Amino acid sequence: MKDLYVISGVTGMTGNELVRQLVGKENHVIGFDNFFASSLHTVEDVLDKPDFEFFEYDINNAEQMDRLKAKVKEMKTDYSRLIYINCAAVVHTEHFYYVNRTFETNVLGMKAFLDQAIEAGAEIYINCSTSEVYSMNSWSADGGVRESDFITMANAEHSQRTSYATGKLLTEFFMKDAVMEHKIKGCSIRFANVYSKNELYPKHIIPHILHELKEKGSVELLENSKVNKRTFLYNEDSCSAVIALTQAEEALDGSVYNVATEEEISIIDLVKLCGKKLGIDNPQIIFKGYRESDPERRVLNTEKIRERTGWAPAVTLDAGIEMCVKELGN
DSSP: OOEEEEEESTTSHHHHHHHHHHTTTTOEEEEEOOOSSOOGGGGTTTTTOTTEEEEOOOTTOHHHHHHHHHHHHHHGGGSSEEEEEEOOOOOOGGGTTOHHHHHIIIIIIHHHHHHHHHHTTOSEEEEEOOGGGGBTOOOOTTTSBOTTSOOBOOOTTTOTTHHHHHHHHHHHHHHHHHHHTTSOEEEEEEEOSEEOTTOSSTTSHHHHHHHHHHHHSEEEEOGGGGTOEEEOEEHHHHHHHHHHHHTOGGGOEEEEEEEOOSOEEEHHHHHHHHHHHTTOSSOEEEEOOOOTTOOSOOOBOOHHHHHHHOOOOOOOHHHHHHHHHHHHTO
């Protein structure tokens, strides 16, 4: 099956690896990014591929999106399916507390991109959401929190951080509504703590730890890190989940899918693991600052996507950190 893919945020953590997994398999990928939190470096190895086209476009620029839509409409007749994947997002924690920084791209941009997919005649739209929507209900003793569980969110009285999650949650309603109205097939994905060897800025926890340890031999963490535990998903696995969903038509019913691992680790032990990979024994941790409304644990139940697609993560945390360290040395 020869498919045409249109991917926003294509140089980000999910987008760049998606290209790598899709090109060379009779697919054609059109990707765009405005380099908000990434660079062209992440797709340099595939830029010369004839089945990948890159554009420096902004999802919030209407003129650029009109040009993209015209190109897609012109090309789509040569392919079996047209698939849109929205990876564009303002995701770094430093922006979570500022609703104006996240709303335009995460909510308005997503909705406009969905409308474009429908107008262009796309068969599928995959909406990349976030496990942040679980907020203060991010863990369950019964195999992790499920997509159908009721959500307990912090609100503006507690923390502005949840404005990011609220926006992402709204996109899931847009997705479900479009499917219910038979405009398109698709779903939303709640990723949990995705990391990648190509993260440009050390703002997420794993690249932050690795960069701090490499440069200083110590790492500064928030006070929350004394008790917090997390699971971490390597971006090769997050992308294989996206592709698995595009190949499972019965799963594209507007549903939400958790995509995560069950390999939970404390942040303290994560620092020790990163230190070990860098050859640093007993790395020093400096605790400074505190983050409001930060759940102590985040464990997601992934039975739904496993049952509907057969997907399962393949990269262990140990192997993923090893790849990040190797890239850090290059």
